[in-house]
Amino acid sequence: MASNITLTWWEEAISNKQEVAASLLAVIFITLAISWYKKTILPSSNDGAGAPPLPPGPKGLPLVGYFPFLGPNLHHEFTKMASRYGPIFKLYLGSKLHIVVNSADLAKVVTGEQDESFANRDPHIAGLAASYNASDVAWAPNNANRRNLRKVLVHEVLSSANLEASRSYRWSEVRNTVKNVYEMIDTPVDINEVSFSTVLNILTNIVWGKGMADGSKHNNLTDEIRKVVTGVVEIAEGLNISDFFPVLARFDLQGVRRKMEGQMKQFDKIFETTIKERTSSKSGLNDKQEGKKDLLEILLELKDHSTSPSINMTQLKALVVDMFLGGTDATAAMVEWAMTEILRNRKVMTKVQDELAEVVGLNNIVEESHLPKLKYLEAVFKETFRLHPPLPFLLPRAPNQNCIVGGYTVPKGTTIFLNVWAIQRDPKHWDSPSKFIPERFLNYEGLDKWDYSGTNSKFFPFGSGRRRCPGVSLGEKMMMHILASLLHSFDWRLSKGDDHDLSDKFGIAMKKKKPLVVIPSQRLTNANLYM
């Protein structure tokens, strides 16, 4: 995703350019200038007779569009611009037209009434490279392959029965985390790091099983996956000029595609090794003895038996990457944000810990079966999602035909940002919108649902419509279990001199600018509960 947008990207581009001849750049420059002039100054050929105009928006500069005027935190910038240009506005970033939707009413049009037309994505180059050229669910266009693969993900991989079967993986990884934090008592703990590791380990176990015969091989596998996932996130978070000047894409000036393909080669290697291990030594799987199937087995069966729905090897790998990328960063960011808000609000902390004492008990550990009873903690998470949605614009969509939204034309192929960050803070729908008040999710009236289903256009942090997140249930289980355990097992305090900072940083998942580093102390008297 675009981040760190400042004038320095030119410098970066120039320092990274390999052997692109100056004359070539000049030709490109002129081509782009002409195309920019045609698109922004001359009336659009999309307009057709009688078609409504494009939405309002800033003009920007020739070639670079509005780039030079944007700071790194796009969600803040776009929300400010919405107060000037209204609920739907356009801007050119480079040569590409972007349209930002900032109101609940218009979001409902895009993800409800016209969901089918808006169900394509607009993948950036890093996303394409990380998804085997959009062979996955997240970046694929809305075609039969994607629908088939999404069905596999929802009905096979993330079905209630499978989530139930993987419960013990989540349990043992959360217990490991509690044990590790116990060993760090009275020393600083980075909450995002701890949560990220826990989620990554859970997902590794869900995908590959815990059952490699050789335990050290399993640890190596987790380390390898961690390296690839963090590498992929890092590359995807950088700004890639070619995303905004498609004509430059083939030159890969900053080497983004090359670097991402390098990461994917690592991922391929991990895949090949583990699949070989699977097929050569089926009996080496400890989990088989428990009658459990991991995701790799489920997917390999679907691949081998060409049942309906069936998938090929590339889709299989792309699906696993989706799970790692979709699951890790956002879930860890949410645990960090929720913990930050709880620590800033002592009354909230007291209520959360009182609820945990009542539901779980001080001589017990948190189990997944407790989670549905933790209604106040659930409200805390909803309020955290409202204020800090990890994907403030969801994943960008692109219409497959010219559409009309809010009385304006939205041309086919435009990049659409649904500004859920602004919508969930809109004073038209929320009292004291910038205040952290979990109780608003406990004491509501009316017919609207306030859950993660995406049916309420005032609150949809997991997206809405055909492209909403299929990992809600797993994500919710992981983040609730991790945070409930951290808060039940430990008391937490800031290091001396630290403050309750809420600044954020736009990226793959919107994180705290300054990581939350806090100090745990033992809360439960029985030391066995930490083993």
Ligand code: HEM
């Ligand atoms: C707290 C955790 C999570 C958050 C906040 C989150 C959020 C989101 C959001 C906002 C979208 C875009 C929806 C849209 O464009 O309308 C999305 C899509 C997606 N998420 Fe998640 N997600 C989380 C966890 C997960 C997990 C655990 C998985 C998989 C195991 C996952 C897999 C996906 C996939 C595959 C898509 C693409 C769906 C499509 O395009 O059809 N996510 N997620």
